[in-house]
Amino acid sequence: MDFGLTEEHLMIRDAARDFARTELLDGVIERDEKQSFPDELVKKMGDLGFMGIMVDPKYGGSGMDAISYVLIMEELSKIDASASVIVSVNNSLVCYGLESYGTEEQKQKYLTKLATGEFVGAFCLSEPEAGSDATSQATTAIDKGDHYVINGTKNWITNGGRSDVYLVIAQTDREKGHRGINAFIVEKGMEGFEIGPKEDKLGIRGSDTHTLQFNDVKVPKENRIGEDGFGFKFAMKTLSGGRIGIAAQALGIASGAYELALKYSKERKAFGTEICNHQAIAFKLADMFVEIEAARHLVMKAAWDKDQGNNYDQSSAMAKLYASKVAMEQSVEAVQIHGGNGFVKEYHVERMMRDAKITQIYEGTSEIQKIVISRSLIKG
Numbered sequence: 276m277d278f279g280l281t282e283e284h285l286m287i288r289d290a291a292r293d294f295a296r297t298e299l300l301d302g303v304i305e306r307d308e309k310q311s312f313p314d315e316l317v318k319k320m321g322d323l324g325f326m327g328i329m330v331d332p333k334y335g336g337s338g339m340d341a342i343s344y345v346l347i348m349e350e351l352s353k354i355d356a357s358a359s360v361i362v363s364v365n366n367s368l369v370c371y372g373l374e375s376y377g378t379e380e381q382k383q384k385y386l387t388k389l390a391t392g393e394f395v396g397a398f399c400l401s402e403p404e405a406g407s408d409a410t411s412q413a414t415t416a417i418d419k420g421d422h423y424v425i426n427g428t429k430n431w432i433t434n435g436g437r438s439d440v441y442l443v444i445a446q447t448d449r450e451k452g453h454r455g456i457n458a459f460i461v462e463k464g465m466e467g468f469e470i471g472p473k474e475d476k477l478g479i480r481g482s483d484t485h486t487l488q489f490n491d492v493k494v495p496k497e498n499r500i501g502e503d504g505f506g507f508k509f510a511m512k513t514l515s516g517g518r519i520g521i522a523a524q525a526l527g528i529a530s531g532a533y534e535l536a537l538k539y540s541k542e543r544k545a546f547g548t549e550i551c552n553h554q555a556i557a558f559k560l561a562d563m564f565v566e567i568e569a570a571r572h573l574v575m576k577a578a579w580d581k582d583q584g585n586n587y588d589q590s591s592a593m594a595k596l597y598a599s600k601v602a603m604e605q606s607v608e609a610v611q612i613h614g615g616n617g618f619v620k621e622y623h624v625e626r627m628m629r630d631a632k633i634t635q636i637y638e639g640t641s642e643i644q645k646i647v648i649s650r651s652l653i654k655g
């Protein structure tokens with residue numbers, strides 16, 4: 276057993292930390308207020324290799340491992356969780372899905388651009404009536420010989436208004452249930468594909484979340500991913516890796532809020548001394564640190580499982596369940612340590628507290644993670 280990071284991992288972590296502090300920090304409050312998408316920063320993250328972290332260099336990616344992905348996600352999320360979810364969805368849902376299950380033509384046409392940040396991708400599974408219950412897809416894709424015709428609505432789609440490539444899950448044969456679901460590559464601008472209203476959100480407001488409408492969208496047959504009927508398994512397998520990304524995002528929100536709280540507690544004075552010298556605050560810091568380290572171990576274990584080629588369905592669900600709880604609870608504590616200043620935007624922790632909530636919801640709610648974990652325990 277080795278808990279140490281390699282020299283290369285440390286360099287990658289430092290590069291992400293440096294980028295987050297020098298590029299993401301500036302304007303993060305304004306992007307949150309105005310719900311503005313960081314277009315320029317996405318390009319810069321592409322140049323740094325953050326949009327295709329685990330993708331093979333032959334497709335334009337950085338060829339790094341899942342541990343590196345987690346380190347980058349944590350550092351970006353410490354400063355700007357809106358930017359990090361753009362990275363997470365592009366990497367672990369879209370690039371991973373295409374690289375693992377796409378054809379060579381699909382990889383050449385789409386992955387090479389997604390991995391460099393030239394394109395941004397979105398993953399379209401959720402619907403008005405199919406959130407947690409993901410097999411209940413109402414969106415249909417009817418086989419017309421050389422193409423499919425897609426009709427339906429997708430909800431809460433991250434990168435929804437800003438993507439070039441959309442992986443869309445749809446029902447092709449209702450009688451076959453989840454075995455009659457397929458995944459398709461839909462391009463921005465295809466006739467009948469409309470980007471609906473942008474959501475006005477509690478947190479991660481700098482990310483772009485939309486409803487999408489598909490009205491008789493003709494998608495060539497070569498845009499189907501995998502064998503006929505593979506779509507639901509595609510979504511499940513892809514989401515297992517996605518959950519590692521969101522767990523790392525939650526870890527970053529928690530550790531970022533903790534670092535701010537620690538710093539503040541060493542500067543702010545009350546009753547004649549820095550507040551970290553009061554046991555009420557010191558014990559909070561100790562509890563925060565222990566919880567964050569416990570989350571870190573689960574997140575790293577899930578990434579390690581992925582790197583080792585082990586099954587990571589259970590470990591990614593555990594990491595996401597726990598890290599998102601830690602992010603929520605410890606960001607509230609960070610606000611509390613900041614007192615009145617914690618309620619003010621310029622101190623950042625109130626935004627982190629708002630951003631933390633979504634990590635308990637997207638890519639499977641905490642309740643869904645418990646379904647995944649308990650089923651794997653019972654199955655043995």
Ligand code: CAA
Pocket residue numbers: 364398400401406407408409410431432433453507508511512514515588637638639640643646647
């Ligand atoms: N890998 C491979 N196959 C899997 C799998 C996995 N991890 N998990 C399930 N499957 C297979 C099952 O084996 C089964 O296939 P067979 O019948 O052939 O054996 C099939 O999928 C159906 O599985 P279940 O019977 O377990 O299906 P279920 O209806 O009970 O649902 C669920 C399972 C885990 C609850 C699933 O519906 C789920 O994960 N729901 C949450 C969806 C979700 O995470 N949504 C997030 C939206 S995306 C997002 O948020 C992105 C963003 O923009 C940030």
